Amino acid sequence: MEDPASTASPAEAVPTLGDPRPPEVVELAHTLIHTRQTILPKRLGDPGPDAAQTQAILGAAASAPDHHELLPWRFIVVPPAARGRLADAFASALVQRDASATPLQIEQAREKAFRAPLLLLAVARLRDHDAEIEPHERIVSAGCALQNMLLMAHALGFGAALTSGKALASSALRKLFDLQADEQALCFVSVGTVIKAKPRRLRPALAHYVSTLLP
């Protein structure tokens, strides 16, 4: 894939302070942010993003805040040909934590690997040589990268979702994705065409999450 750092000039990449933002840019940002909503993988179908759209979605992650530029996260694409291996890992993870799982439950666990045309695993590196950047900062950075990707997918007209589940911490999944000891699987990212819409969720008012420190 093309390296965005090699194509963006510094002038494009870093606008100077006080640059006026045209109102349509503000309106576009507002619309994108406030019309995005999670569309769970079972509601996502073909077509998925093409190669250029996939690159745009993954490229959006690179603009996340990243203290000390550690790049403490990565994404692993699970292409259609590898979904069977993921299904096997989901089945193993279920059996590992519940030896009495029924064939139907195992089949349901396997089926989750085949949803959504574009499927990625998000992974954070919680520790490395730089002890100053603690795990929570790294996860926040990963969260910003994920939201950038969700917004880009939404801008391109796709539905998307973050999903987790107990299998993420399983040895089967860690082995499949070759996760290192200091890495944590955060969630899956699913992207595709919305085949079944869902009602808009009411968002919390500012008063529920903003307060002001007294002088």
Ligand SMILES: Cc1cc2nc3c(=O)[nH]c(=O)nc-3n(C[C@H](O)[C@H](O)[C@H](O)COP(=O)(O)O)c2cc1C
């Ligand atoms: C890291 C993470 C993992 C999640 N995993 C699941 C999941 O496994 N299943 C699920 O139904 N929702 C999951 N959610 C919640 C949805 O992604 C979504 O945030 C929620 O449905 C609210 O939808 P909204 O994005 O439209 O506000 C997860 C959210 C996050 C941030």
